[in-house]
Amino acid sequence: MSVSTTSGTVDLRGRTALVTGAAGGIGQACALRLAASGATVRAADRDADGLARLAARAAGTPGLSGRVESCPLDLTDLDAAEAAAHGADILVNNAGLQLVRPIEEFPPETFSTVLTVMLEAPFRLIRGALPHMYGQGWGRIVNVSSVHGLRASAYKSAYVAAKHGLEGLSKVAALEGAARGVTSNCVSPGYVRTPLVERQIADQAAAHGIPAERVVSDLLLADTALKRLVEPEEVAEAVAYLCGPHTSFVTGTTLTMDGGWTAH
Ligand code: NAD
Numbered sequence: 001m002s003v004s005t006t007s008g009t010v011d012l013r014g015r016t017a018l019v020t021g022a023a024g025g026i027g028q029a030c031a032l033r034l035a036a037s038g039a040t041v042r043a044a045d046r047d048a049d050g051l052a053r054l055a056a057r058a059a060g061t062p063g064l065s066g067r068v069e070s071c072p073l074d075l076t077d078l079d080a081a082e083a084a085a086h087g088a089d090i091l092v093n094n095a096g097l098q099l100v101r102p103i104e105e106f107p108p109e110t111f112s113t114v115l116t117v118m119l120e121a122p123f124r125l126i127r128g129a130l131p132h133m134y135g136q137g138w139g140r141i142v143n144v145s146s147v148h149g150l151r152a153s154a155y156k157s158a159y160v161a162a163k164h165g166l167e168g169l170s171k172v173a174a175l176e177g178a179a180r181g182v183t184s185n186c187v188s189p190g191y192v193r194t195p196l197v198e199r200q201i202a203d204q205a206a207a208h209g210i211p212a213e214r215v216v217s218d219l220l221l222a223d224t225a226l227k228r229l230v231e232p233e234e235v236a237e238a239v240a241y242l243c244g245p246h247t248s249f250v251t252g253t254t255l256t257m258d259g260g261w262t263a264h
Helices: 025-036 048-059 078-084 108-136 157-180 195-208 212-220 232-241
Strands: 016-020 040-045 067-072 090-093 139-144 182-189 254-257
Touching (some): 025 040, 025 139, 025 232, 048 067, 078 108, 108 157, 108 182, 139 157, 139 232, 195 212
Parallel strands (some): 016 040, 040 067, 090 139
């Protein structure tokens, strides 16, 4: 096989990409980034208003060579999730939710929902996408994990368990897909500037009685060498890179974007 040595441009014209959690921060950035490379993006989310805002934003973005289609979907409906992935060339497992609570106070039903949305649904989405990917000998699975797929933090039992599971699932998909043109990788960021983190900052500021800026500097970024939040567009660029021309030998791995957190 030949690999282009002249250009790192990611050309996804003719490709269909399913991005889950696309109404929100990282997913929205991924949908716009992949559409900018020419993909037809199925933007899946349970937030129909957010999907409408994304569609309007995509329509108003100059130079978008692909397009964004709204796909309202609640991932707790696992059969619907699997069906939504049929025919996708690229699958970005991104949807997620968080609850910060000590284990002894953590509601079991919330633990179950987090595992369903963030681990079981990705399994079903991969399962739904693979027959088409295998049939054409090309597919890209990118799992938006987290530094919490590699490290634990107190009070995040469900989230940490789901993300560690997702890292494992991603590696299994890589091994099974290797001979059939399908790569599977994780992108694992530290704290990203999204609504999910804005909510955590507000909660922790109230809980500790300190200003939001101190929550970021003293709590969230305590273990991070680079003292800033990651931007959603930086994560989206990593996702696009893993779908591009120079990463067909990259599989079963994790692209960690944690500002040095796991270097400790
Ligand atoms: P976000 O809250 O901005 O977006 C998450 C999206 O998932 C929302 O649009 C929400 O509607 C959707 N979603 C949640 N439950 C769903 C369900 N049942 N069915 C369909 N859609 C559902 O969050 P984000 O920060 O953009 O997070 C995106 C991903 O990135 C998550 O997997 C998260 O764990 C991961 N991540 C985030 C950060 C961060 O600091 N923000 C860091 C590391 C990893």
